[in-house]
Amino acid sequence: MNFNTEFVNKLRISGLRPTKQRIKICEILFNREKTFHFTINDLSKMISEKLNEKISLATIYNTIHAFKKKGYLKEISINSDKSYFDTNTSIHHHFYDEDTNQLIDCNEDDINEVKINNNLTGKKINSVEVLIKVASDNQNQN
Amino acid sequence: MNFNTEFVNKLRISGLRPTKQRIKICEILFNREKTFHFTINDLSKMISEKLNEKISLATIYNTIHAFKKKGYLKEISINSDKSYFDTNTSIHHHFYDEDTNQLIDCNEDDINEVKINNNLTGKKINSVEVLIKVASDNQNQN
DNA sequence: ATACTTATTATAATAATTCTAAACTATTGA
DNA sequence: TCAATAGTTTAGAATTATTATAATAAGTAT
Numbered sequence: 001m002n003f004n005t006e007f008v009n010k011l012r013i014s015g016l017r018p019t020k021q022r023i024k025i026c027e028i029l030f031n032r033e034k035t036f037h038f039t040i041n042d043l044s045k046m047i048s049e050k051l052n053e054k055i056s057l058a059t060i061y062n063t064i065h066a067f068k069k070k071g072y073l074k075e076i077s078i079n080s081d082k083s084y085f086d087t088n089t090s091i092h093h094h095f096y097d098e099d100t101n102q103l104i105d106c107n108e109d110d111i112n113e114v115k116i117n118n119n120l121t122g123k124k125i126n127s128v129e130v131l132i133k134v135a136s137d138n139q140n141q142n
Numbered sequence: 143m144n145f146n147t148e149f150v151n152k153l154r155i156s157g158l159r160p161t162k163q164r165i166k167i168c169e170i171l172f173n174r175e176k177t178f179h180f181t182i183n184d185l186s187k188m189i190s191e192k193l194n195e196k197i198s199l200a201t202i203y204n205t206i207h208a209f210k211k212k213g214y215l216k217e218i219s220i221n222s223d224k225s226y227f228d229t230n231t232s233i234h235h236h237f238y239d240e241d242t243n244q245l246i247d248c249n250e251d252d253i254n255e256v257k258i259n260n261n262l263t264g265k266k267i268n269s270v271e272v273l274i275k276v277a278s279d280n281q282n283q284n
Numbered sequence: 285a286t287a288c289t290t291a292t293t294a295t296a297a298t299a300a301t302t303c304t305a306a307a308c309t310a311t312t313g314a
Numbered sequence: 315t316c317a318a319t320a321g322t323t324t325a326g327a328a329t330t331a332t333t334a335t336a337a338t339a340a341g342t343a344t
Contacts, residue, residue, distance in 0.1 A: 016321095017309085017310055017311080017320095017321065017322070018310085019309075019310075019321095019322060019323080020309090021322085021323070022322090039300095040300080040301085041299095041300085055323085055324095056323065056324050056325070057301090057324095057325095058301095058302085058303090058323075058324065058325080058326095059322075059323055059324070061300095061301070061302075062322080062323080075221070075222075077219040077220055077221055077222060077273065078219055078222070079217070079219055080219060080220070080222045080223070080224060080225045080331085080332095081222070081299085081300080081331095081332085082222060082299095082300075083221075083222045083300085083301090095262060095265075097262075097265065098268065104262070109259060110258060110259050110260075110261060111256065111257065111258055111259070112254075112255075112256065112257045113254075114253065114254065114256055114272060115253065115254045116252060116253055116274055117251060117252050117253065118252075118274075118276070119252060120237060120239075120246070120276055122278060122279050123237075123239065123276040123277065123278060123279060124276060124277065124278075124279045125274055125275070125276055126240065126275045126276060126277050127273075127274070127275045128272065128273075128274050128275075129272070129273050129274075129275075130256060130270065130271070130272050131219065131269075131270075131271050131273070132258055132260075132267055132269070132270050132271075133267070133268040133269045133270075133271075134260070134262055134265040134266060134267055134268060135265065135266065135268050136264060136265060136266075137264050137265060137266045159289095159290065159291070159340085159341055159342080160341085161290095161291060161292080161340075161341075162340090163291080163292070164291090181331095182331080182332085183331085197292085197293095198292065198293045198294070199293095199294095199332090200292075200293065200294080200295095200332095200333085200334090201291075201292055201293070203331095203332070203333075204291075204292080205291095222300085222301095223300095223301085223330080223331080224330095224331075225331085225332090
């Protein structure tokens with residue numbers, strides 16, 4: 001069986017040409033059970049480890065941004081040194097482990113519903129993100 | 143009346159030497175009624191506009207980080223291209239206007255209380271931040 | 285004042301990201 | 315099928331935000 005067909009079709013449907021590079025990146029990102037959180041650097045490393053061919057950094061950036069634009073990825077704002085991306089594009093929130101720099105999905109029962117009263121005239125809400133920063137419970141308070 | 147005395151004392155109490163540069167930055171940041179949201183670049187521009195003397199970028203970064211460490215500023219995570227700082231260090235949340243790149247404080251009645259059920263063993267919650275991204279209500283969707 | 289410690293500065297270094305322009309590849313339609 | 319075209323990839327340069335360095339300057343305690 002050929003996994004690629006699925007991604008080829010999805011890419012084509014989205015108006016993105018199914019190139020070798022995009023298909024490879026799809027396989028890495030979307031052939032998995034669980035949500036995947038990654039930085040461009042993470043992804044870049046995985047590509048060079050798992051693939052024989054290389055994909056240039058510029059292409060990785062282009063592809064990730066194209067996927068984000070099409071709604072297949074969400075970008076998560078953490079401390080402003082890096083961008084994190086999330087294959088789970090549904091509305092959900094995150095824990096961020098400051099010790100390990102890892103993002104963890106927040107389940108529905110981890111947080112109550114966040115309701116916003118939008119008073120800003122002429123503005124609509126595009127997203128609501130909750131970020132819960134956690135760290136080890138030891139007393140090493142910096 | 144000499145505004146400086148106040149900041150000189152506060153700096154000294156915090157274990158920070160009250161230097162000319164730090165006092166100037168205090169005046170810009172804390173001599174105001176309302177919360178102030180800014181980037182390093184914003185602040186840097188304000189300094190060169192309002193002051194005769196210049197303060198080097200490195201000093202601005204050092205000072206802002208020192209103030210943050212002492213709890214006089216909060217850092218806010220937006221899209222990862224820039225760091226935003228906030229003179230309001232209480233627990234509160236933000237609207238971010240994607241048209242103007244401006245942060246707006248969320249009042250208590252704009253949002254319900256966010257309650258977290260922390261299941262992560264050995265981890266304690268350091269912060270909970272809600273960021274509500276808004277944009278103009280026109281149909282210019284990108 | 286003197287010695288000591290800490291801060292400031294210009295500059296270089298780093299890191300993430302975007303830009304550029306040439307080479308390449310998928311698609312279209314004759 | 316094959317050339318024309320439109321979209322992609324690529325290496326490398328450029329940009330931007332931020333941090334590091336190491337010399338100079340300025341507070342502070344004695």
